[in-house]
Amino acid sequence: MFKSFFEKVKKGLEKTKKQLAEGFSKISFGRKIDESLFEDIEVVLLKADVGVKATQEIIQFLREESKKRKITEGEQLKELLKEKIYDILKDCEGRLTFLGEKPDVLLFLGINGSGKTTTVGKLAYMLKQDGKSVVLAAADTFRAAAIDQLEVWANRVGVRIVKHQQGADPSAVVFDAINSAKAKGDDVVIVDTAGRLHTKEHLMKELQKIKKTIAKFFENQPVETLLVLDGTIGQNSINQAKTFKEATDVSGIIITKLDGTSKGGAIIPICKDLKIPIKFIGVGEGIDDLQPFDAKEFVDALFE
Numbered sequence: 569m570f571k572s573f574f575e576k577v578k579k580g581l582e583k584t585k586k587q588l589a590e591g592f593s594k595i596s597f598g599r600k601i602d603e604s605l606f607e608d609i610e611v612v613l614l615k616a617d618v619g620v621k622a623t624q625e626i627i628q629f630l631r632e633e634s635k636k637r638k639i640t641e642g643e644q645l646k647e648l649l650k651e652k653i654y655d656i657l658k659d660c661e662g663r664l665t666f667l668g669e670k671p672d673v674l675l676f677l678g679i680n681g682s683g684k685t686t687t688v689g690k691l692a693y694m695l696k697q698d699g700k701s702v703v704l705a706a707a708d709t710f711r712a713a714a715i716d717q718l719e720v721w722a723n724r725v726g727v728r729i730v731k732h733q734q735g736a737d738p739s740a741v742v743f744d745a746i747n748s749a750k751a752k753g754d755d756v757v758i759v760d761t762a763g764r765l766h767t768k769e770h771l772m773k774e775l776q777k778i779k780k781t782i783a784k785f786f787e788n789q790p791v792e793t794l795l796v797l798d799g800t801i802g803q804n805s806i807n808q809a810k811t812f813k814e815a816t817d818v819s820g821i822i823i824t825k826l827d828g829t830s831k832g833g834a835i836i837p838i839c840k841d842l843k844i845p846i847k848f849i850g851v852g853e854g855i856d857d858l859q860p861f862d863a864k865e866f867v868d869a870l871f872e
Contacts, residue, residue, distance in 0.1 A: 581869045588870060601640055605642050613626060613833065616831070617803055617831040617834040618837065619833075619837035625656075630649065633652075656839055657836065660845055661845065662820050663860065665819065666792075670755055671749040671755055673786070674758045675794065676688050676760050677761055677763075677794065677796065677816070680711075682796045682797060683798060685717045685760055686717075687858060688704065688758050690850070690856075690857070691848070696726065703730060703758070704722050704727060704757075704758050704760065705742050707759050707762070709736045710762040718731070725855075739780075745759070746781075750785070759778070761774070771812075771815045792819050793817055793819045795809060795813075796824055799831065800825045806837065806842065813842070820846070822846075826850060826851050827851050835849075849861050
């Protein structure tokens with residue numbers, strides 16, 4: 569199981585790993601540490617979409633720690649680099665929170681194209697494999713295609729779906745889904761919401777209304793609110809995340825499509841800037857390619 573997990577992550581990060589490897593291959597690490605070596609490393613990190621702020625912090629750490637530990641050989645900086653990246657990412661590890669009364673409700677956010685509905689399906693599969701009964705709530709009523717796509721996933725995974733017609737009130741769908749799950753004793757309701765950001769005010773109102781609907785059933789129970797970010801757009805996803813964060817409390821992030829990008833380094837500024845737990849990463853198109861985020865495995869896969 570452990571090996572399978574590591575192999576999936578390693579394969580999923582192949583493009584980012586290649587970007588780093590190609591950059592580092594052009595650096596002569598077999599020399600004494602000097603300012604030009606730090607500058608070379610800085611360029612490689614920026615190309616991997618690690619971002620200016622995070623890169624500056626990493627380079628400063630390399631400068632200070634190499635002096636403190638009396639490291640003079642360039643090759644030893646690689647281990648320091650791994651150490652620092654792990655140090656940043658370990659604080660962002662998160663796991664799903666299941667809170668008390670059934671059903672637990674997982675609210676999914678994210679713009680269209682981020683892989684949100686696909687991730688809902690993959691998480692439903694994962695939870696079902698863990699022996700949980702799952703209900704999907706098709707609360708993205710803005711697009712008929714979103715309802716159809718979620719239904720395809722429900723059939724594929726073998727879980728129930730609660731849906732209304734296109735244009736229906738998303739909160740009514742959520743109400744019916746939780747009501748149905750309570751009546752049948754289901755463990756989890758996963759809510760797929762609309763992925764549009766055309767006005768922040770509209771987004772806020774819709775999400776607040778959905779959360780009020782959930783609170784009717786579970787007055788004092790926080791809702792696990794998961795934001796899906798597209799890994800292929802790198803640091804641009806941070807701006808999306810800030811908009812959703814302003815609209816509602818986000819308790820966890822899922823980063824998708826890391827297998828399709830060389831910008832996997834963006835996970836570092838996402839972690840630093842947003843300070844929201846990263847709960848899963850998507851490392852492939854397979855139904856079981858949604859993996860819990862593990863900082864050590866992530867860093868090992870990048871540098872292995």
